[in-house]
Amino acid sequence: MAYDLEEQEQLASIKAWWSKYGNLLTWVLIIALAAYAAWTGWNTYLNKQSQQASQLYDEQLHAVEAKDNAKVLRAATDMQDKFSGTAYAQMSALVAAKAAFEANDVDNAKKQLQWVIDHGRDAEYKAIASIRLAGLLLDAKAYDEGLKLLAGDFPAQFAGAVADRKGDILVAQDKRDDARAAYQLALDKTDQRSPGRQLIQLKLDAIGGAPAKAAA
The missing domain is CATH 1.25.40 (Serine Threonine Protein Phosphatase 5, Tetratricopeptide repeat)
Incomplete structure (x- = not known):
């Protein structure tokens, strides 16, 4: 009987605590789960972006080898439009600038370098672009x-x-x-x-x- 009484007191205490803090705890859990889901989704998105940008960058390098400067520039433009938040965008612009310069297309070379300076996220790439x-x-x-x-x-x-x-x-x-x-x-x-x-x-x-x- 003493055990039952003690158990009832514990249950009453738990109910009282839940009545006071239950809603708050529920919202904290909901927010935490939502944040985790958002974080997971964002990382999945970034990984997908990086993979797609990597593929486009490889295509651009093949275009450089083929001396297809128009395709090199198109790849750089696509990279900047779709994947500007990746490091590949900066790398791609530098590659396009070099290809344009070697093709005596100084205006496009300047344009690509200026893009890195204005939109690049890494100080190293921005420095390279500035010097060039x-x-x-x-x-x-x-x-x-x-x-x-x-x-x-x-x-x-x-x-x-x-x-x-x-x-x-x-x-x-x-x-x-x-x-x-x-x-x-x-x-x-x-x-x-x-x-x-x-x-x-x-x-x-x-x-x-x-x-x-x-x-x-």
Whole structure:
């Protein structure tokens, strides 16, 4: 009898607790389950997007090998329209820019590089696009635009390449003192083992620069 009484008290306590907190607990569970379902669905969507983008990127690379530049550009446009949130979109735009440049289609090369700068999500890809676009602006004698493009923040590993490109533009402007400083900085920020150091040193020497300092 004592056991039955104790059990009844426990049941009464549980009922009282449920009466007070049951609705809240139910809503918490519903929200948690909905959040989990949304998270699972979103990841499934992202995986599907990534797979489709990967297939389109492979098609683009085949078009590059075939030198079908129109198809290369179409693939880049499709990638940007449908899969702009994936890394493949940035990679695809860089591939399209290179193919366009090699086909003497400078306008489309610039367009693709600018897309990466404006819409890219990874600082590394944006840095690559900025350096390459600055080179095209140098060729077009748009020196101020090129320097402005290189004035932003870049990942540390691109410091040497950015300074080198600045040096090229400054030489074209006949600003030799500034160019020497830029090339020296490029040497300081470029790894000693990098094959690009020799070219930077040659450019520095060509404008009467001092011997290269040890890399930082």
